[in-house]
Amino acid sequence: TNISAISGNASATVSWSAPSFDGGTGIVYYVVTPSPSSPTVTVAGNVTSAVVTGLTNGTAYTFTVVALTKVGWTGSAPSNAITPSAWIGQFRALAPARILDTRNNIGGIGTQIRGGQTVNVPVVGTGGVPASGVAAVVLNITVTGAGGQGYLTLFPTGSPQPASSSINYKAWDTVANLVQAPVGTGGDTSIYVGGAAVNVIADVVGYYVSDLSTGNGLYHPLTPARIADTRAGIGLPVPPGPNQSEDLQVTGRGGVPASGVTGAILNLTATSPTTAGWLSVSPSGSGLGTSNLNFSAGQTIANRVVTGVGPDGKVTVHNGAGTVQVVVDVVGWFSDASASAGTTGRYLGLLPTRVLDTRLGIGGIGTLSTGQTLVSIAGLGGIPPGGVAAVIMNLTATNGTAPGDFLSLYPSDVAFPNTSDINFSSGESRANHAVSRLGGDGKVALYNATGRVDAIIDVEGYYSN
Structure with a gap:
């Protein structure tokens, strides 16, 4: 009874409750059967869930569960329908x-x-x-x-x-x-x-x-642009105090259109906090969100944020404790339901693959010095040589020599945009999610502000073009 199904990649997790009557001798085993037909799964009688594999992505399935007792079989009604999805x-x-x-x-x-x-x-x-x-x-x-x-x-x-x-x-x-x-x-x-x-x-x-029938949720990359910096009174007028929220206008700024936007990808940086604390970012009007970025007193640290925007095109930035300077850079936006269906901007996931590690010479580059270095991405780690609007990456900085440094990642065909992606001190290893358009040469640029540092890039997917 109470059979429910949850879809996975070419698979499903099916859960159920034991029948109210087990024949007085207990359940021997359960058999889970998909419809349309696919290999059945048998599990022991003390188990009430099973993972069914070998399903076809894009096909709708329901499941039934039969319990065997020593006095016979007890069957179930069909579960809810689910549709497994590829990445x-x-x-x-x-x-x-x-x-x-x-x-x-x-x-x-x-x-x-x-x-x-x-x-x-x-x-x-x-x-x-x-x-x-x-x-x-x-x-x-x-x-x-x-x-x-x-x-x-x-x-x-x-x-x-x-x-x-x-x-x-x-x-x-x-x-x-x-x-x-x-x-x-x-x-x-x-x-x-x-x-x-x-x-x-x-x-x-x-x-x-996995519903690709509309234009809702297609990604549009931008050259990174700063839309908030409380140190300069940009976007957010003052640094938020303890348990204080401020709304930040995202639409109509930094290359984001004034309308037709359901969400954005931002880089959130906290600097000069007076005490340990955290920042959260959530769509305006949705209530207080969970934490996005944690920091200690005096620390400068960043984290990527993927967020919806409120009906007014804003997000709410909330500070949990103390007073902190806040910097926000926008790197792209997602279309809303008013957009026409299309193939550009769809997400395609990949297994994480390392394409750059300057410690080991992976990517053909050694330890970064101050300034800009170009990194090849297209055609590596599952990223196609063409047809890519933007690449999803994890960027790690390690072995830095400067007491305070940052890396910026951006398309190879633009000048350094005066934004940052990851902040770190000497001896630290820090990672940050990164999303960037590729230059026409299939590369991204890494800008190191000062000193020397090793950089690591793992590609995790891309948006189609």
């Missing part, structure tokens, strides 16, 4: 929702994730994400409470674990990074911890739907 879709914004917090047993995990451990986290059918037709989810991942250094890798459940990282942390860090995660087997994403055990928090802020 292609168009963006839908959500009000941020917490779906995992190992400190509080949210998401079914109530302890730190140990080094060397992989956990599977349900992401489809939670936090406002539909149970069907989802290609990928957009997550803000935060780590906290580690007793030593380490890293996290997110990847689709059922896929090989990539040799890349999503977040780097050191002892007692609280640090966040955005991840656009393709949906894995059974609608899950997998999290691997390398190094010290750590608490992990996941907030879902949007998803990519």
